[in-house]
Amino acid sequence: MLSKLTFSAVVIVVVGVLPASAQTYTVCETDDPGGCKPHQVATGCGSIDSWAQSACKVRGSDQPAKYTLVKIGDSPGGQCGHALFQVTCK
Numbered sequence: 001m002l003s004k005l006t007f008s009a010v011v012i013v014v015v016g017v018l019p020a021s022a023q024t025y026t027v028c029e030t031d032d033p034g035g036c037k038p039h040q041v042a043t044g045c046g047s048i049d050s051w052a053q054s055a056c057k058v059r060g061s062d063q064p065a066k067y068t069l070v071k072i073g074d075s076p077g078g079q080c081g082h083a084l085f086q087v088t089c090k
Contacts, residue, residue: 024088026072027051031079045080048087056089066090 028036029048036042043051048069056065067089074083 022089024086025055027085027087028082029080029085030082032082035082040084048083048085052087052089055087 026037026040027048028040028042029045030036030042031045033042041051041055052067052069053065056067058065067087070086070088072084072086074081
């Protein structure tokens with residue numbers, strides 16, 4: 001006799017609770033985004049912290065964003081100059 005086998009699959013979908021991936025961004029903070037390289041994220045003067053908090057926020061969580069912020073260069077000019085930061089989400 002042959003017996004019937006029944007297979008069932010369980011798919012678990014987690015939405016809204018996954019952290020931002022441990023990703024590193026090079027962020028160009030400047031009043032002239034045209035001076036940033038194509039692979040850099042451009043953000044306005046004085047907005048690096050708010051950009052990092054938004055990019056690194058754990059989706060669906062009330063916990064503050066976790067990231068490291070390292071200034072890797074800057075030059076004067078314009079309203080706020082041109083600064084490069086490395087933002088690593090944790």
